[in-house]
Amino acid sequence: MATRKEIKQEAVARVKDERAAKRARKDELEAMTSDERTAAKASDKTAARDAKAAAKEERAEVRSTMNRAQRRELKRRERVYRKVKHRPRRAIGWGLTAAAGIGVVALAAPYASAFGRIAGLEFNDAGPEAVAAREAALEVVEAISDEGMVLVQNDDDVLPLADAAKVNVFSFASFNLLLGGGGSGGTAVAGAPTLYEGLEGQGIEYNEDLYATMEEAGAEHTEGSSNFLVQIAEMAMGNAGNAEPAPDYLTDEVMEQAAGYSDTAIVTIGVAGGEGTDLTQEGLQLTDEQIALLDTVTAHQDDVILVVNAGNQMELGFVEDYPQIKSVVWMGIPGPQGAVSLAKIMSGEVNPSGRLTDTYAYDVASAPGAENLGSHSYTNADRAFLEYEEGIYVGYRYYETRYLDDEAGYEAAVQYPFGHGLSYTDFQWDAIEPVITDDTVTVDVEVTNTGDVAGKDVVQAYFSAPYNGGIEKSAIELAGYAKTGELEPGQSETVTIEWDVQDMASWDTEAGNYVLDAGDYAISMATNVHTPVATFDHEVADAVVYTADADTGYEYASQFAFAEGDVTYLSRDDWEGTYPTAPDGTEEASDEVLALMDPEIVPAEGEAPTYGADNGIELADLVGLDMDDPQWDAFLDQLTLDETIELFSYGAYKTAEVDRLGIPSMTMLDSPAGLNSLFASLEAAAYPSEIVIASTWNDELAYAVGESVGTEAGIYGVDVWYAPGMNLHRTAMGGRDFEYFSEDPLISGKMAAGMVNGAQDQGVLTTIKHFVLNDQEVNARSGINVFTSEQALRELYLAPFEIAVKESAPTGAMSSFINIGGKWAGGSSELLQNVLRGEWGFDGFVSTDAVLGSWMDPAQAALNGNDVMLAVLAPGTVSATEAAVEEDPVGIGNGLRDRVHQLLYTVTLTGALS
Structure with a gap:
């Protein structure tokens, strides 16, 4: 087994070699004529795509011959390599300019006066009405975190916990749940209940000896800054979130005590997001320390509950490597009552009814949009650029379309589909044939709770449009949804989902309007985007063209030719040939783009406005x-x-x-x-x-x-x-x-x-x-x-x-x-x-x-x-x-x-x- 230092040295050398080769190629391209450069770049793009495919096949073949420990070391090497390779991407955005740029001391008088107007704002936040409003808000906050958390996995019905349950809570992250994001979109959650307080409130006992052990090892509850500029700066410097140390403190003695206390464990992992910087793929994977923690915990605990405390899709494929991880709860970034709601879900006071709003892929970089994410700049202009080469194939639109009729490929790519979520009870649906007019689609679904506890269910409606080449179409799209009220066992409720027929049309850029193609449409009621419960067929005999907005009557027209650029967009006609590739550093802004970047003002003719009249x-x-x-x-x-x-x-x-x-x-x-x-x-x-x-x-x-x-x-x-x-x-x-x-x-x-x-x-x-x-x-x-x-x-x-x-x-x-x-x-x-x-x-x-x-x-x-x-x-x-x-x-x-x-x-x- 290589040491951490050796792995990092290997990654640094590999990246240096790649960058040297990239610089050399850039010099070669710059020495070419324009036509030669265009041909060479096209050839490079094909070669890069072929090399990537070959490398993927080679990795798969090598992995198939490895044992678990070897696979982990390979993953570790790749993580370190990606971290070194993408390090330049991390310093972005506001950085510290927001905090530094508006320092009042450094400002000239007019600027200080302008800033003073804002800094001098005062708010009536101490009166009885304000206090009452904040107290009332807590009920809303808790209702949302109750319903927004998602039970992702629940093998052997480990959740909800039995009455008077005892649990071992591991991980430093459990001391400081991520309850709010950073930056202007964040919130101050100082004083919010901790996970441990939430468990106590539900009568769930936790191992206090284990808690003390983690405290002695350095775990502590911290409030975090409530200043949003400080939060932005922390994100830019990489200081946000919970750092999990190596679990050396979990000695054999500690783990024996824990095993004697309970065979159920809770482990929390999390990722902090914030304004001003993006995450990396590595940042959405387990760290070496978290892997070591899970290795230790699963070696001594039979039933492990994993809590995913993140606002981004983490790579959760590791769950399948640990059969002891029975339950997975995604809590997101849930606000100040998050710990309370999480504990209520664990106790069974709340039956989870949340559903994922993103696709969870085993490899987050398998999304085509990830290929050119990051920092790319022109050689002839001081401006960065980004090309959405994936076109319409974002999230489930990509995975459901790319792996249409390839279930094995889909299962290898997607762990949890868009819309996925479990419950502690069971539901039965009776979907009635859709009523379709020229304008609307209406579907009624009777939902019956056939289980033993009360709960809410989510009915999701999707449509699939015919595709025969031409305008790109996702294999499936969300058309509507409805959530039931709380249904007691045996109780039923009929929900109605309605959408406009035009919502199933596609934008035809060449014609400058929407078109509903003729052909067979499928309308499905589903528990998630990949799991239909009932499917109905609908034929559109003749194409329908929508030339004007139905609400305003405004005539449609293509407006954004300047946004298309010189870009090849991903097409389901040729996945491999049109798949996105990252820029190579030789890109130049065209004359047209340069003109858009520096718009010219042509003085208008006519009369200037009237100023300063006295009209009373x-x-x-x-x-x-x-x-x-x-x-x-x-x-x-x-x-x-x-x-x-x-x-x-x-x-x-x-x-x-x-x-x-x-x-x-x-x-x-x-x-x-x-x-x-x-x-x-x-x-x-x-x-x-x-x-x-x-x-x-x-x-x-x-x-x-x-x-x-x-x-x-x-x-x-x-x-x-x-x-x-x-x-x-x-x-x-x-x-x-x-x-x-x-x-x-x-x-x-x-x-x-x-x-x-x-x-x-x-x-x-x-x-x-x-x-x-x-x-x-x-x-x-x-x-x-x-x-x-x-x-x-x-x-x-x-x-x-x-x-x-x-x-x-x-x-x-x-x-x-x-x-x-x-x-x-x-x-x-x-x-x-x-x-x-x-x-x-x-x-x-x-x-x-x-x-x-x-x-x-x-x-x-x-x-x-x-x-x-x-x-x-x-x-x-x-x-x-x-x-x-x-x-x-x-x-x-x-x-x-x-x-x-x-x-x-x-x-x-x-x-x-x-």
């Missing part, structure tokens, strides 16, 4: 008026240019005010897991992360979160909530996956709509975010160019936002840092005007994400539909906007007027004027 109108006079009421023009004429620019520029957490016109400021706060203030003190309730909310598959609980946050916000004087987050889990490595709902756009959109409706019914506005393609943290805050097919953009990444807009009418949206192709999302009229406002009928305001770079150009925002700049250091934005108006007084001037019109209309919808 205050903003309160406009409350209740439509945006197109003539009174608005008379009111806006009163603004000076300086006031207009300030209203547009000061959009970070507190908007600008104009006392002479009765314009108050709005207070706007993060985050999807509960209100937080980056710069001012605020005590507010912490909620489960969005992935746990989605894992309830219960729209009513999503509404309850929004309702609870909205109630709090009203008490604290908060007008706008920066939530919910709606980007997709494109890969398992996304640093903010905990903060987003799922790999699937439908459940993401439905959950978001529930949260928005809940908050806005309390009079608190929301901003659905981050619009769009903010699915990776690497380079996100440096203006990365993201390329994707328009089909994938519409069917996956835009779809959650479209659902939310149409089902909850959010009053705000937050554009992303991302450059679509090369055009900043906050400066894209195609995105903000044509699709968001035109196709979908959105009539709210759009804010930027935090203004961190010059690519977030206020001139482009003003011209193209982004209403307010979330600029912490607003004077810089003011200066840039003033320069733009001087260059183009008509175009930028009228653009700013439109932006401020939308913003002030939003103010009239809040309680800020009361």
